[in-house]
Amino acid sequence: MRDKVRHAVEVCPIEVGVAVAGGDWKLTAVSKLEPGPLRFGELQRAVGPVSAKTLTRQLRALEVDGIVVRTVYPEVPPRVTYELTEAGRELATVAAQLGRWGERYLASR
Template structure:
């Protein structure tokens, strides 16, 4: 079972951040929502490798942690939209920095072996 950030000691803010943002998909979902409100299907199409079940689970956790707002429109068929809260929007610059670092890492540290490197 997932712990809450309230259960983490005060001295460990990084642990609290990782509890909220940890996992394969959370930052990708948040980055997808930066430009604006999206419906569930739009998020799913933007992240084709995620399963419907995992997307639902991650969105529920992000909503519970106050990073995403879920709005249900009572119409037929039902429409559900997701948008970043102010707390979620504050992560935009951090996500940009992580994206920059990830690209650097892929290109320099974890680059695919070229044909010249293979014996």
């Protein structure tokens, strides 16, 4: 468990959710992985204008937190895919709800 998540446990479950899902592009990446596994380049294109460095950092955090599984295939060149865990699929549902809320919010402004 990352220190940020461990600290959030001491506060409340909402803070745990924010610690795991909060961060640049995390929920977008989770939502793009919802249909199924993607290679890094595919995911980066699906997410949008995110740097490879930022996306890599966020995917590593999601992997440590048990949201994403990274699979490296023993091929040349190496092939790496990312897919959601069960917890990740639950988070994708939350991301979809947040997206719908965001659309309604924007429409009301």
